[in-house]
Amino acid sequence: MATTQGLVIINTGHGKGKTTAAFGQALRAVGQGLQVCIIQFIKGEGKSGEALAVTAAFPGQVALHLAGTGFTWKQDREIVKAAALEGWQLAREKILSNVYDLIVLDELTYLITLDLVPEEEILDLFRERPQRLHLIITGRDATQGLIEYADLVTEMRAIKHPFQKGVTAQKGIEF
Amino acid sequence: MATTQGLVIINTGHGKGKTTAAFGQALRAVGQGLQVCIIQFIKGEGKSGEALAVTAAFPGQVALHLAGTGFTWKQDREIVKAAALEGWQLAREKILSNVYDLIVLDELTYLITLDLVPEEEILDLFRERPQRLHLIITGRDATQGLIEYADLVTEMRAIKHPFQKGVTAQKGIEF
Numbered sequence: 001m002a003t004t005q006g007l008v009i010i011n012t013g014h015g016k017g018k019t020t021a022a023f024g025q026a027l028r029a030v031g032q033g034l035q036v037c038i039i040q041f042i043k044g045e046g047k048s049g050e051a052l053a054v055t056a057a058f059p060g061q062v063a064l065h066l067a068g069t070g071f072t073w074k075q076d077r078e079i080v081k082a083a084a085l086e087g088w089q090l091a092r093e094k095i096l097s098n099v100y101d102l103i104v105l106d107e108l109t110y111l112i113t114l115d116l117v118p119e120e121e122i123l124d125l126f127r128e129r130p131q132r133l134h135l136i137i138t139g140r141d142a143t144q145g146l147i148e149y150a151d152l153v154t155e156m157r158a159i160k161h162p163f164q165k166g167v168t169a170q171k172g173i174e175f
Numbered sequence: 176m177a178t179t180q181g182l183v184i185i186n187t188g189h190g191k192g193k194t195t196a197a198f199g200q201a202l203r204a205v206g207q208g209l210q211v212c213i214i215q216f217i218k219g220e221g222k223s224g225e226a227l228a229v230t231a232a233f234p235g236q237v238a239l240h241l242a243g244t245g246f247t248w249k250q251d252r253e254i255v256k257a258a259a260l261e262g263w264q265l266a267r268e269k270i271l272s273n274v275y276d277l278i279v280l281d282e283l284t285y286l287i288t289l290d291l292v293p294e295e296e297i298l299d300l301f302r303e304r305p306q307r308l309h310l311i312i313t314g315r316d317a318t319q320g321l322i323e324y325a326d327l328v329t330e331m332r333a334i335k336h337p338f339q340k341g342v343t344a345q346k347g348i349e350f
Contacts, residue, residue, distance in 0.1 A: 011192060015329040017199075021192035024199030024225055031224030031231070032347030050199055053206030057232035101347065153335040154190040159328040172207030172276065 006101075006134040008126060008150040012109065012142035015156035022104045022136045023050040029134075030054075030061050034101035037063040037094050041087045041107040049172055063100075065090055084116040095129050102134040109139025109146065119145045181276075181309040183301065183325040187284065187317035190331035197279045197311045198225040204309075205229075205236050209276035212238040212269050216262045216282040224347055238275075240265055259291040270304050277309040284314025284321065294320045 009025070011018040019040075026036045038054070054062050067087025088111060094103055111117040123145055126135060137146065147153050184200070186193040194215075201211045213229070229237050242262025263286060269278055286292040298320055301310060312321065322328050 012334075013332070016327060017186060017192060017196035017329050017331070020199035020203065021196035021331075022199070023202055024192075024195035024197070027198055027202055027228045028195065028224035029347040031226070031228030034347040049203030049206030051206070053202045053233075056206070058228075147335065150335060152191060153333075154192050155332040155334050156192070156196075157188070157330040157332055159187075159330050160322065160325060161327055172204040172209040 006129070006132050007152060009134070009136045010142050010146060010150045010153045011136070011138045011156060012140060012147075012153065013155035013157050014140055015158035016161075017156045018138040018140075019106050020050065021154075021156075022106060022138050023054065025136055026054065026062060026102065026104055029102045030058050035061060035099060036102045036104070037065070037100045038104040038106065039065045039067055039087060039091050039094065041067050041084060041105070041110065063094075065094075067091075080114070081116050084111050084114075087111075088117050092125055095125055095133065095135075098130045098133075101132060102136065104136045105138070107139045108137045109142050112143050112146070113139075113141050119143050122146070123149055181304070181307050182327060184309070184311045185317050185321060185325045185328045186311070186313045186331060187315060187322075187328065188330035188332050189315055190333035191336070192331045193313040193315075194281050195225065196329075196331075197281060197313050198229065200311055201229065201237060201277065201279055204277045205233050210236060210274060211277045211279070212240070212275045213279040213281065214240045214242055214262060214266050214269065216242050216259060216280070216285065238269075240269075242266075255289070256291050259286055259289075263292050267300055270300055270308065270310075273305045273308075276307060277311065279311045280313070282314045283312045284317050287318050287321070288314075288316050294318050297321070298324055 011021050026038055029036050040051070051064055055064050067083060067090060091105055094100065108122070112119045112122065126149060129135070142153065186196050201213055204211050215226070226239055230239050242258060242265060266278070266280055269275065283297070287294045287297065301324060304310070317328065
């Protein structure tokens, strides 16, 4: 039984690599023939390099959705909330669709920490998902309920960051 | 000057996601049009899902080299050392070739922690590299000299791991 149960994986913490690791994981899954869906919750800067590469390279095997593109977390709360709820509705459809082997919910934790969607509603949906479906959740400050429900939780801790040294963000590396 | 200087990025720690994040970073770089080389030091299990996907999808833009494929860290020290040194020689050629914008040195830290290559020799090569070249280094227990030299260091900490719950490794997810 254990081998047919989809895993719930969380990449959290204040360091780099949460989303990047999730995309790497998606790439790994694609390499093994799995069907993958990625939903990014509210990224302000348009498609990242990973997103561009994934969608260009694997059009039939990776579905990428940007929920509320063009908005950022710093905008008006009602706009943020509307975009987040739209993304969450999309996540619900994709999770229950039984089409995918892996769904990445990028920056999902903010839905909870910003009080946009209750943790319990999210966990209820996870419990309803097709048995084989793996979920990867990213975002800072994963809540206790998420962590308890997850199988694998990794904290990305920043030990050293280039902005501390006055280095600016670089295309292809930082975004 | 700061924006033309390649970054040195380290993913370390005992948690998951070090290599996966590095592959995600490589994917991001490819998406932005950078030339990428990945050298994996001594992986025993053949090509991982990420490696399969990357090489299949971006044959002209990502060069992947498995140094000492078929060997593991648990084998005879002389075999391990020969494979590691071969990989290190390849890394030297690629780093100095001035062909790449990003080189991933996957599991490089073991060269130092297993006393196969001196830390100072590695740092000397890094200092000699083309100015624009970004490096990503992965592996447990990054040494102090590497951390001091790096621009960005992230520690992946395991908060929860599925093997603790009796779940076995799954194709496309764990490898």
